[in-house]
Amino acid sequence: MRRHDWAFFATVASLAATISAFAVGYYVAGLVLATATLACAGLARYWSRKCPSPFPAYLRWMLAIPDIVNAPMLVRKALKLHPGERMLEIGPGDGRMAVHVAKWIGPAGTLDVFDIQHRMLELTMRRARRKGLANLRPTQGQAGAELPYPDATFDAAYLITVLGEIPHRDAALHQLRRVLWPGGRLVVGEFFLDPDFTPRRELRRRAEAVGFTLVDPGGPPCAYLAQFETQRGDSRSAT
Numbered sequence: 001m002r003r004h005d006w007a008f009f010a011t012v013a014s015l016a017a018t019i020s021a022f023a024v025g026y027y028v029a030g031l032v033l034a035t036a037t038l039a040c041a042g043l044a045r046y047w048s049r050k051c052p053s054p055f056p057a058y059l060r061w062m063l064a065i066p067d068i069v070n071a072p073m074l075v076r077k078a079l080k081l082h083p084g085e086r087m088l089e090i091g092p093g094d095g096r097m098a099v100h101v102a103k104w105i106g107p108a109g110t111l112d113v114f115d116i117q118h119r120m121l122e123l124t125m126r127r128a129r130r131k132g133l134a135n136l137r138p139t140q141g142q143a144g145a146e147l148p149y150p151d152a153t154f155d156a157a158y159l160i161t162v163l164g165e166i167p168h169r170d171a172a173l174h175q176l177r178r179v180l181w182p183g184g185r186l187v188v189g190e191f192f193l194d195p196d197f198t199p200r201r202e203l204r205r206r207a208e209a210v211g212f213t214l215v216d217p218g219g220p221p222c223a224y225l226a227q228f229e230t231q232r233g234d235s236r237s238a239t
Contacts, residue, residue, distance in 0.1 A: 002053055002196045007044035014040055044195040052196065057119040060094045070160045070189040070225065072100040078158075078187045078218060078225040081205055084108040085155040088179065090143050090172070091115055091162035095124030101158075102133045111152070112137045114147070128163045144168030147175040156185040163203065164196030174210040183232045186212060192222040200224055 006037035021030035075097060079087075083106040092098045094115040102111045115121050121138040124126055128136045139146060143166050157176050166172045176186055186207070190198050200221050204214050211231050218225035 001059070002047070002056065003051065004047035005038050005043045005056070005059065007047060008195045011037055011040040011044055015148065018072070032109045034036070045197075048164060048197075052165055054116050055093070055162075055164050055196070057117055057123070060120075060123065063093050063096060070097075070191065072097060074225055075160065075187065075189065076100070076104055078189075078227050079156050079174045079185060080217070081105055081156070086153065087111045088149075088154045088157040088176075089113050089163065091120075091178075093120060095127035097125055097158075097160055098124050098136060099131050099133060102128060102136050103131070105135070107135055110135050110137060112139060112149070114139050114141060114143065115138065116142050121212065135186075142174045143175070145171070145175075147179050149179045150182045151178055152184075153179045154184060155181055156187070158187040158189070160189040161191060161194045161196065163190070164194070164198045169198075170206055170210065172211045173207055177211045177230050180230045182230055184230045185215075186228040186230070187218075187225055188228070189218075189225045190223070200226060 009090055016034055018030055018033040019070060021027075021033055061151050077166065079101070080099070081087075081104050083104075085105050086109060087101055087105060089098055089111060092115055095113070098111060098113050105111065113121060113124050118140050121140060123181055125136060125138055139148060148164060157180060163169055163172070180186065188198075188201070190200070200217060208214065212228040214226065215229050216227040218227055
């Protein structure tokens with residue numbers, strides 16, 4: 001387990017204990033536990049930034065927790081999907097979002113799912129088969145390296161609570177710009193409770209530096225689905 005996952009679980013446990021202590025009137029204990037909660041949260045954030053790494057497949061049960069910020073219908077609205085489009089998801093997890101997107105773009109469309117963990121791709125494709133979907137294409141690789149797709153391949157791409165897990169974020173965003181059509185869309189979803197949370201201000205700075213334009217900030221800074229577009233007339237140069 002990643003060190004920041006341990007710290008995250010310690011944060012949740014400390015927070016629950018803090019609430020319980022205050023509820024029964026143990027205010028001194030509550031203050032001590034609140035301090036411990038903040039310390040654990042700080043450690044989770046520190047280790048996430050210092051040692052970014054993919055969300056491990058053995059913790060995939062956490063993906064079943066409802067996420068009201070990055071709910072499928074909100075992602076659909078942010079992506080502005082059209083039937084027949086070719087889409088790219090970086091870090092599909094166990095495929096919970098991918099099967100929705102694949103269904104929305106229809107059999108004439110294609111969803112490429114890209115992940116560094118073969119196990120996550122297996123889980124995604126298994127979920128797709130159960131849903132009767134045949135328009136997903138899995139590819140294993142590192143998002144911070146060169147993506148194995150030609151220039152201007154995709155109409156849109158999305159990452160849901162994934163960007164902070166990538167060690168080389170600028171390279172990943174640069175590659176996403178390269179493989180998107182001129183005017184192509186990019187949606188990045190983040191939620192502050194995720195230890196790998198990427199602040200929107202940082203995301204915007206990094207994205208604009210490689211040629212994206214912010215179209216819609218997508219909600220409050222602590223929980224957002226930010227929408228970007230590539231610059232029209234972009235040469236799609238890999239340099």
